[in-house]
Amino acid sequence: MNTEIENIFNNYPEIVKSKLIKLRELIYTVAQEQNLGAVEESLKWGEPSYNTINGSPIRVGFKGSSCYLFFHCQSKLVSTFRELYSHTLTFEGNRAIVLNSEKPLPEHPVKECIKLALTYHKVKRLPLLGASL
Known part of the structure; x- marks a missing residue:
């Protein structure tokens, strides 16, 4: 994590900081499990953003x-x-998954959503982006 992004995380309120760090870790875990290559970590609109070569950014x-x-x-x-x-x-609308910071993270569906985002340009033409119900 570069210093600028680390500072962003360090300035988050404690109530959300650990959950956001867990989400960051899940993004890297999914990218590794799916052999998606390097994850680009940057700041977009003042928030940490993550992407892979065939993915759509996740903030x-x-x-x-x-x-x-x-x-x-x-x-x-x-x-x-x-x-x-x-x-x-x-x-929230067509742009976000909303997670209550005080409840346990629903890890399986969140990981599946991350996977679909990080592979989006490969799966965008498939029904349900290639996921199964």
Whole structure:
């Protein structure tokens, strides 16, 4: 983690900091498990952003006591996530997964959503982005 991004994480309120760090770790874990190559970590709109060569960027951030995974709003990502995981995850429009920072992270569906985002340009033409119900 570069110093600029580390400073961003260090300035987050404690209530969300550990969950956002866990989301960052999940992004790197999924990229490694899927052999997606290097993860580019940068700042976009003042928030940590992550992408792979065939992926669509994922930003992590917070509002109040909720943690967010933000996705490109003109992609099919969030609409697909909603179809697959509406019983488990909460969404904001067509751009974000909203996670309560005080509740346990629903790791399996979040990892699957991260995988679809990090492989988006390979799967965007497949039904449900290649995921199965």
